[in-house]
Amino acid sequence: VSEPGFEEWVAARxxxxxxxxxxxxxxxxxxxxxxxxxLARIWPKGPRISGENPEAYARKALVHTHAxxxxxxxxxxxPHGELPERAAPADRFAEVDLEQTLAEAIRALxxxxxxxVVLRYFEDLSVAxxxxxxxxxxxxxxxxxxxxxxxxxxxxxxxxxxxxxDLGD
Amino acid sequence: xxxxxxxxxxxxxDASDDSDAPDDRIPGPGSxxxxxxxxxxxxxxxxxxVPQLPAPAQRLASVRERVRRRRRRRAAGVSVxxxxxxAAAGMLLPGLGDRDGGPSSAASSPSGPPSxxxxxxxxAPPVTAPPGYTVEPFDELARLRxxxxxxxxxxxxxxxxxxxxxxxxxxxxxxxxAHQLDDFCTPLDRTLxxxxxxxxxxxxxxxxxxxxxxxxxxxxxxxxxxxxSACRAVGGTEQLGVTVVRPPGATAxxxxxxxxxxxxxxGSTGMPGSTASPGYSMAVVATACLSxxxxxxxxRVRALLNSASFS
Numbered sequence: 001v002s003e004p005g006f007e008e009w010v011a012a013r014x015x016x017x018x019x020x021x022x023x024x025x026x027x028x029x030x031x032x033x034x035x036x037x038x039l040a041r042i043w044p045k046g047p048r049i050s051g052e053n054p055e056a057y058a059r060k061a062l063v064h065t066h067a068x069x070x071x072x073x074x075x076x077x078x079p080h081g082e083l084p085e086r087a088a089p090a091d092r093f094a095e096v097d098l099e100q101t102l103a104e105a106i107r108a109l110x111x112x113x114x115x116x117v118v119l120r121y122f123e124d125l126s127v128a129x130x131x132x133x134x135x136x137x138x139x140x141x142x143x144x145x146x147x148x149x150x151x152x153x154x155x156x157x158x159x160x161x162x163x164x165x166d167l168g169d
Numbered sequence: 170x171x172x173x174x175x176x177x178x179x180x181x182x183d184a185s186d187d188s189d190a191p192d193d194r195i196p197g198p199g200s201x202x203x204x205x206x207x208x209x210x211x212x213x214x215x216x217x218x219v220p221q222l223p224a225p226a227q228r229l230a231s232v233r234e235r236v237r238r239r240r241r242r243r244a245a246g247v248s249v250x251x252x253x254x255x256a257a258a259g260m261l262l263p264g265l266g267d268r269d270g271g272p273s274s275a276a277s278s279p280s281g282p283p284s285x286x287x288x289x290x291x292x293a294p295p296v297t298a299p300p301g302y303t304v305e306p307f308d309e310l311a312r313l314r315x316x317x318x319x320x321x322x323x324x325x326x327x328x329x330x331x332x333x334x335x336x337x338x339x340x341x342x343x344x345x346x347a348h349q350l351d352d353f354c355t356p357l358d359r360t361l362x363x364x365x366x367x368x369x370x371x372x373x374x375x376x377x378x379x380x381x382x383x384x385x386x387x388x389x390x391x392x393x394x395x396x397x398s399a400c401r402a403v404g405g406t407e408q409l410g411v412t413v414v415r416p417p418g419a420t421a422x423x424x425x426x427x428x429x430x431x432x433x434x435x436g437s438t439g440m441p442g443s444t445a446s447p448g449y450s451m452a453v454v455a456t457a458c459l460s461x462x463x464x465x466x467x468x469r470v471r472a473l474l475n476s477a478s479f480s
Contacts (some may be wrong), residue, residue: 007229044236060437099218
C-alpha cells in the first residue's frame with residue numbers, strides 16, 4: 001500500500017477488516033483498536049508490501065496481533081459465561097440478539113479456533129491459505145475447524161436460524 | 170462445490186489423516202451432507218450477524234499518531250536497551266548493580282559507603298541520559314535523579330516530598346497530595362490508558378512512621394507489588410516498586426557525604442530540600458502503577474526505577 005493510496009485503501013477495505021477484527025475480538029472497541037494497531041504497522045511498510053495483496057497482509061497482521069494480545073493478556077477481556085445484558089427476544093431486537101449470541105459463542109472459542117473460523121468461514125480462505133496465515137499444517141486447520149464447529153453448534157441455540165436451517169442438531 | 174472428507178466433521182479427527190483431504194472452498198450448501206451444509210450455514214450466519222461497524226471519523230488521525238508513537242518508541246527502545254546494558258555494567262548509575270542483584274549496599278552495610286558509590290569526599294558523578302531520554306531532576310527529593318523517556322511528564326507535589334512521572338499529562342488534585350488513599354497520590358488528568366504508567370517517588374526518613382510503612386523490604390530491588398486500591402482506582406493493573414536508599418552521610422543539598430551512621434534513632438521527616446539530620450539516612454520509595462503494560466513498557470519502567478539515584 002503506497003502512502004498516497006493508503007487513505008483510499010483504508011476507506012475501501014476498512015469496513016471489511018473491521019468486521020474481521022470484530023470476529024476476532026468479539027468487541028467493537030477492541031476491534032477498532034486492533035485494526036488501528038495493524039494499520040499503524042502497515043502504513044510505514046507501504047512500499048515494501050505494495051507487491052503483495054495488502055488485504056491479505058492486513059488480515060494476517062490482524063490474526064497475529066490479536067494472538068499476541070491474547071498471549072500478553074492485556075486485552076482487558078473478562079471471561080463471562082454469558083454477556084451481562086442480552087436483548088429481549090422480540091423481533092425488533094432479533095438482529096442485536098443474534099449479534100450478541102454470536103459474539104458470546106465466538107469469544108468462548110480458543111483463540112486459534114477463533115482465527116480458523118474467521119479465516120475459513122468469514123474470509124472464505126481455503127484450508128491451505130488458512131494454514132499459511134496461521135503458520136500451521138492443513139491438518140491442524142481442519143481439526144481446529146472441526147472443533148470450532150462442534151463448539152459453536154453447542155453454543156448457538158436452535159433459535160439462531162439461518163435460511164431456515166440452524167447450526168444446532 | 171467440493172467434496173467432503175470421509176471424516177465426521179464434528180469429530181476431533183487426527184490431523185495427520187487429512188493429507189488427501191481436498192483443499193476446498195465451500196461457496197454453497199453443496200450436496201446436502203451435514204458438515205458441508207453446516208459450514209455453509211456458518212458462513213451465512215457470520216455474514217449476517219457480524220455487525221457493520223461505523224468507522225470513527227478520526228481513525229486515520231489516530232493511525233498517524235500511532236505511527237509517530239511507534240517511531241518514538243522504537244528510538245526509545247534502542248535507548249532503553251543501551252541504558253540497561255550500561256547500567257548493568259555499573260557504568261552509568263552508581264550502585265545500580267547492587268539494586269539489580271541483591272540487597273543494596275546501603276542497606277546491608279549501613280556503616281560504610283556503598284560499593285560502587287563515590288568516595289566520602291567525592292560528589293557523585295552527574296547522571297546522564299542517552300538520546301531520547303531525559304534526566305528528570307527532583308531537587309526537592311534530596312536531589313533525586315530519574316532517567317525517563319523524553320515524552321513522559323514529570324511533576325513535583327510541593328506540599329509533600331513527592332515527585333511523579335507518567336506517560337500521561339499530570340496535574341495536582343485540589344487539596345494537593347498530602348492525604349491520599351494508601352499514601353499513593355494519583356495526580357493524573359485522566360485515568361491510565363492501556364500501557365499507561367504513573368510512578369510516585371516519596372522521600373522518607375528511615376525513622377519516619379510513614380517511611381517505615383512505605384519501606385516494604387524492596388530496598389535495592391525492583392519488585393512486583395500488590396496493586397494498591399489507589400492504583401487500581403485509576404486503571405492500574407500491575408504495580409512495581411523499589412526503595413532507593415541515599416548513601417549514608419550524603420547531604421540532600423550538594424551531594425557531599427559525611428561519616429554518620431544510618432541506623433540511629435529518630436530523624437528527619439524528609440521535607441523538601443532538607444538536609445539529612447546527623448545519624449539518619451533518607452530514602453525514596455518509588456511505586457509504579459501500570460495499566461495493562463506490554464512487555465516493552467514494563468521493561469521501560471523497570472529501567473526507569475533502576476535509574477533512580479541521588480546526585
